[in-house]
Amino acid sequence: MDLQQESVALLAELVALNTVNPPGNERPAIERLAAFLTDAGFTTEALAAQPDRPNLVATLGDDRSGPVLCLLGHVDTVLADADEWTHDPWSGEVADGYLWGRGSIDMKSQVAAEAVAAAARARDGWRPGSGALRLVFTADEETGGDVGARWLCERHPDKVRCDMLLNEGGGAVFEYGGGRHYGVCCAEKGIFRFTVTARGVAGHASLPRTGDNALLKLAPMLAALADPPESYAVTDAPAALLAGLGEDPGDPGAALTAIAAAQPSLRALVEPMLGVTLTPTMASASTKINVIPSRAQLRIDCRVPPGLGRDAARARIAEVLGEEVEVEFTEEVTGNQSPTRSPLMSAIDNWVGARDPGASAVPLILPGFSDSKWFRDAFPDCTAYGFFPMRHQTAVEAASLMHNADERIDVRDLGFAAACYFDLVGELLA
Numbered sequence: 001m002d003l004q005q006e007s008v009a010l011l012a013e014l015v016a017l018n019t020v021n022p023p024g025n026e027r028p029a030i031e032r033l034a035a036f037l038t039d040a041g042f043t044t045e046a047l048a049a050q051p052d053r054p055n056l057v058a059t060l061g062d063d064r065s066g067p068v069l070c071l072l073g074h075v076d077t078v079l080a081d082a083d084e085w086t087h088d089p090w091s092g093e094v095a096d097g098y099l100w101g102r103g104s105i106d107m108k109s110q111v112a113a114e115a116v117a118a119a120a121r122a123r124d125g126w127r128p129g130s131g132a133l134r135l136v137f138t139a140d141e142e143t144g145g146d147v148g149a150r151w152l153c154e155r156h157p158d159k160v161r162c163d164m165l166l167n168e169g170g171g172a173v174f175e176y177g178g179g180r181h182y183g184v185c186c187a188e189k190g191i192f193r194f195t196v197t198a199r200g201v202a203g204h205a206s207l208p209r210t211g212d213n214a215l216l217k218l219a220p221m222l223a224a225l226a227d228p229p230e231s232y233a234v235t236d237a238p239a240a241l242l243a244g245l246g247e248d249p250g251d252p253g254a255a256l257t258a259i260a261a262a263q264p265s266l267r268a269l270v271e272p273m274l275g276v277t278l279t280p281t282m283a284s285a286s287t288k289i290n291v292i293p294s295r296a297q298l299r300i301d302c303r304v305p306p307g308l309g310r311d312a313a314r315a316r317i318a319e320v321l322g323e324e325v326e327v328e329f330t331e332e333v334t335g336n337q338s339p340t341r342s343p344l345m346s347a348i349d350n351w352v353g354a355r356d357p358g359a360s361a362v363p364l365i366l367p368g369f370s371d372s373k374w375f376r377d378a379f380p381d382c383t384a385y386g387f388f389p390m391r392h393q394t395a396v397e398a399a400s401l402m403h404n405a406d407e408r409i410d411v412r413d414l415g416f417a418a419a420c421y422f423d424l425v426g427e428l429l430a
Helices: 003-016 028-038 108-123 149-155 217-227 236-244 252-262 264-274 310-319 343-354 371-376 394-402 411-428
Strands: 045-048 053-059 070-073 098-100 132-138 164-167 172-176 181-189 192-197 277-284 293-304 325-334 360-366 383-386 390-394 409-410
Touching: 003 098, 003 108, 003 172, 003 411, 028 045, 028 108, 028 132, 070 371, 070 411, 098 264, 098 293, 108 132, 108 371, 108 411, 132 149, 132 383, 149 371, 149 394, 164 343, 164 371, 172 264, 172 394, 181 236, 181 371, 192 217, 192 310, 217 293, 217 310, 236 252, 236 264, 236 360, 252 264, 252 343, 264 394, 277 310, 277 360, 293 310, 293 343, 310 325, 325 371, 343 360, 343 411, 371 383, 390 409, 390 411, 394 409, 409 411
Parallel strands: 070 132, 070 164, 164 383, 172 390, 181 360
Antiparallel strands: 045 053, 053 132, 098 409, 172 181, 181 383, 192 293, 192 325, 277 293
16 A cells, blocks of 8 residues: 555544544544554654643654654644535545545644554664654644643653654745745644733713723724734744745845735734734623623734843734733743754755755744644744645645635645655655
C-alpha cells in the first residue's frame, strides 16, 4: 500500500472515532495509533492524567545518542452538528476526491500522515543514524492541553524532550505575486482576553428615560471595534513572510493594500499576523427583560504578537476604545516563537522546492493557539514549526473549513504530506 492509500485508510478510521472535546474520549484513537506504530517497530507508551484520555509517546532510536525529531498531533476535535453536514461528520467517507469528517483538517489528517510516514520508514528497516524519531499524539488540545501536551511537558518532560518539532499551524499553499508559497508557522500570538464594563442606572423598561441604559453604552464600542484604526506590530515571523512575498516589512499598511488588491481573501489571513487584534465575542447586561441594566459587559478576545504582552494590549485598547474604559483582563497567555532560520526550515524549503518546483516556504505566525506552546516553554532550545503541506487545497480553502461544517481534505494532500514527513525524517535523522 502506498503512502496516500494508507494515510486515507488510517484517517478514515480516526475520523470514525468520535473524539469531540469535551468530553474527548480519546482512548480508542490513541490505542489504534499505538497498535499501528508498535507493529511497525516503535516503542510505545501511553501516559494519562485521566484514564479515558491518554497520550501516546512512540519512539524509534536512542534519544541519548543525538537529536530528537518529534512529529506532534492531537486527536481530539471540536463539536459537529450532523444536520449541517453533507456527509456524516464521523463517517470518514471518501467522495468527490475528498475525505469528509470532523478532524479531517484539524488535525487527524496530520496525525495519520505522520504515523504512516514514520511506520513506513520503520517497516523498511530504517533507523536514525543518531538520535531518535519521536511521535507524540495528544488529547485535549482543543481546550488547552491540561491533560494533554501541557500535562506531558510539565509532568513527563523526559518522555517528550525534542530538539526539532513539526506540528499543526501551517503548510497549505497560497499564490501571490505570481509565485506559490507554503507557510511555515514559526510563532503563535498570545491571548490577553478582557472584559469591558459600562455602567448606568437601573430602571423599569417601560419607562426608558427614567434609567441610564448601560447596554446602549456598548454600541459606540462595538462600532469602534468594527472599524479600528490601523496599527501594526510586525515581529520576526510576519516580517519574514512579507519579505518572502516581495513586500516591505517596514511598511505593513502598504503591504496589506497590495495583498488586498491582488487577492482579497489572503488579506484576511495575513492582517491578524501584523499586530494586536481585538474581537468582541460575547455581551451581557440585564438578567430580566423588563429591567434597564445598570451594568453591561463586553467580552473581547485579544491576540498579541510574541514578544509583546499586556502593555501592548492596553495600548491597543486605548487606541480603539479610549483611555477611560473600564477593563479587566480575564486570561493572559504570552505568545511563543521559534527562529525563522534553522536547519529544519532549510530542509522544509528544499523539500518544497523539489516537490513543487518554483515554490518556496515562507515563515508565518499563527493567530491562534496550538500545542507547540507547551514544547517551546518546556524546551527553549527546541525549534518547533507548524507544517502540514497541502498542494491541492489552498490556505484560504482550508481555513474556511476548519471548525466548520463539511470539513474535508483532498486525499492527494494526505499523500503529499506523508511523503514530506517520510523524506524529512530520513534527511534530518540520517
